Amino acid sequence: MKKFFLITLLFPFAVLAADTDYTLVIKDHRFQPNELTVPSGKKLTLLIENQDATPEEFESHALNREKMIAAGGSVKLYIGPLDSGSYTFGGEFHEATAKGTIIVR
Amino acid sequence: MFGTAIIVFREVLEASIIIGIIAAATRNIAGSRLWLVAGLLAGLSGAGMVAVFTDVIGALASGLGQEIMNASVLGIAVLMLAWHNIWMSSHGAALAANARSAGCEIRDGRRACSVLFLIVGLAVLREGSETVLFLYGIAASESGGRSSMMVGGLIGMSLGIAVGYTIYAGLLRVSLRWFFSTTSVLVLMLAAGMASQAAHFLIQADLLPGLAAPLWDTSSALPQNGLPGMLLHSLIGYDARPAGMQLVFFVAVLLAITLGMKWAARSQRVTAQS
Numbered sequence: 001m002k003k004f005f006l007i008t009l010l011f012p013f014a015v016l017a018a019d020t021d022y023t024l025v026i027k028d029h030r031f032q033p034n035e036l037t038v039p040s041g042k043k044l045t046l047l048i049e050n051q052d053a054t055p056e057e058f059e060s061h062a063l064n065r066e067k068m069i070a071a072g073g074s075v076k077l078y079i080g081p082l083d084s085g086s087y088t089f090g091g092e093f094h095e096a097t098a099k100g101t102i103i104v105r
Numbered sequence: 106m107f108g109t110a111i112i113v114f115r116e117v118l119e120a121s122i123i124i125g126i127i128a129a130a131t132r133n134i135a136g137s138r139l140w141l142v143a144g145l146l147a148g149l150s151g152a153g154m155v156a157v158f159t160d161v162i163g164a165l166a167s168g169l170g171q172e173i174m175n176a177s178v179l180g181i182a183v184l185m186l187a188w189h190n191i192w193m194s195s196h197g198a199a200l201a202a203n204a205r206s207a208g209c210e211i212r213d214g215r216r217a218c219s220v221l222f223l224i225v226g227l228a229v230l231r232e233g234s235e236t237v238l239f240l241y242g243i244a245a246s247e248s249g250g251r252s253s254m255m256v257g258g259l260i261g262m263s264l265g266i267a268v269g270y271t272i273y274a275g276l277l278r279v280s281l282r283w284f285f286s287t288t289s290v291l292v293l294m295l296a297a298g299m300a301s302q303a304a305h306f307l308i309q310a311d312l313l314p315g316l317a318a319p320l321w322d323t324s325s326a327l328p329q330n331g332l333p334g335m336l337l338h339s340l341i342g343y344d345a346r347p348a349g350m351q352l353v354f355f356v357a358v359l360l361a362i363t364l365g366m367k368w369a370a371r372s373q374r375v376t377a378q379s
Contacts, residue, residue: 043311054242055159057235061329064319064346065309067171068238070160071245076168078311093239095108 021076026050026069029094037103040084049074056098060089063102080104109243109257110264113236117265119339120148120232123295124225125269129276130193130288136209137221144222148229155234156241172310175231179303182227185220186296187362190289192217195369236262268336291340293362298342300358301351308348316349 022044025032029052038044050056050069058077059066069075082104091098124141131137155162155174162170196217209218243254279287307313324345327334337343344351 054245055238056242057239061324061345064305064344064348067309068159068163068235070163070238071242073160073163074168075163075171077172077309092112093242095112 021045021047023047023049024100026052026056026091026098028052029054029056029091029097031089031091031098031100034100035103036100037105038080038082040104041081043078043080045076046079047074047076054093056094057092058089059092060087060102062087063089065089066092106253106257106260109254110261112239113258113261114265115261115335116232116236116239117262118268118335120228121265121269122272122336122339123228123269125272126276126288126291126295127189127221127224129273130189130292131221132277134209134214134217134221136214137218140209140218140222141225144225145229147222148226149233151226151230152233152237155230156237159234159238166310169310169312172306172312176303176306176310178227178231179299179306182224183296183300183303183358185224185227186292186299187358187365189217189220189224190292190296190362191365191369192220193285193289193292194366195373289366293359293366294341296362297355297359298338298340300354301342301344301347304351304354305344305348308350313350316353318348318350319346320349320352322346 020038020042022036022038024036024046026048048058048067048069050071050073053071055071055073056069057066058069058075063079063082065077065079067075067077079102082102084104087102087104089100089102124145128138128141131141159171162174164170166173209215240255240258243251243258276284276288276291304313308315308318322345327337327343327345329335329338329343329345334343334345342351342355
C-alpha cells in the first residue's frame with residue numbers, strides 16, 4: 001500500500017521528466033546545433049548554454065521568445081506547443097553568425 | 106557599425122518613447138522635470154546593476170528569474186501608468202489652468218511625482234540593462250573594429266533619443282483642447298501594451314497558459330523588426346505572433362484604466378459642484 005502511494009506521488013514528476021529537453025550551445029557566436037528537429041503539438045524546454053565570454057540575447061520573433069544569456073551562463077525557456085513548420089531564431093547581439101532554425105514535425 | 110546602431114536603437118527606443126510621452130503629459134506639473142531626471146539616473150544605475158547580476162538573476166527561480174523580473178517590472182509600470190492616468194483625469198482642469206495646486210510641492214502632487222520617477226526609472230532599468238550588456242560585450246570582445254562599433258552604439262542611442270524627443274515636441278504642439286485626451290490615450294496604450302508584454306514573459310516562463318498561440322500572424326505584413334513594427338511594439342506592445350493571453354491582458358488593463366479614469370473624472374465633477 002505504502003509503495004502504491006509512493007508511486008502515485010512520484011507520478012507527476014515522472015510526467016514532468018518525460019517532457020523533452022533540448023540543448024543549444026552558443027560558441028564563437030554560433031548556435032550548436034543550428035538546426036533542431038522537434039515534435040509538433042508538444043510543450044518543450046529549451047536549455048541554452050553560452051560558452052562565449054560575451055553575453056547574448058536569444059531572440060525569435062517566430063517563436064515569440066527573447067532571453068538574455070550572460071557570458072558563460074545558461075538559461076532555460078519554454079516553447080510550444082507548436083504547429084509543424086520551421087521557426088528561425090538567432091542571437092540578437094551577433095546576428096550575422098548566431099542563426100538557427102527549429103524544425104517542427 | 107550599422108548593425109550595432111540598429112541594435113542599440115531598438116533597445117533605447119522603448120524607454121525613449123515612454124519618457125517622451127510622460128514628459129509631455131506632465132509638462133504642467135510644477136517640478137516634474139526634476140523627478141523625471143532623477144528617475145532617468147536611478148534607472149541607469151539600476152540597469153548597470155541588473156547587467157552585472159544577469160547571471161545571478163537568471164539563475165533565480167530555477168532559471169526563470171529573468172522572466173519573473175521582467176514581468177514584475179512591467180507589472181509595476183502598468184500600475185504606475187494606471188495611477189498616473191487616473192490622477193491626471195481628476196486634476197486635468199487644474200493642470201490646464203496651470204494652477205499651482207497641481208505641483209510636486211503639495212502632498213497629493215508629491216505622490217504623483219514619485220510615480221513619474223518610478224515610471225521613468227523602470228522603463229530605463231528594463232531596456233537599459235540589455236543595452237549595457239550589449240555594449241559591454243562589444244568592449245570585451247577581442248575582435249577588431251571595436252571603436253567603430255562603439256560609434257555605431259552612440260549613433261543608435263542618439264537616434265532612439267531623437268524619436269522620443271520628436272514625440273515629446275510633437276505632443277507639445279497639440280492644442281490644449283486635445284492635449285489631455287491625446288496624452289491619456291497614449292499612456293493608456295503604453296500601459297495595455299506593457300501588460301501584454303508582461304503576459305508574454307509569464308508565458309515564456311510557463312507560469313501562464315498561452316491560450317491559442319499564435320492568435321494571429323502578421324509577421325509578413327508588419328514585421329516586428331521593421332521600423333513601423335518596432336514603433337508599434339513600443340507604443341502598444343505590438344507582437345506579430347501574439348498569444349491569446351497577451352490580448353486578454355491588453356484588453357483587461359485597457360478596460361480597468363478607462364473605467365478608473367471615468368470614475369475619477371466624475372467624482373471630481375461631483376466635488377466641484379458641491
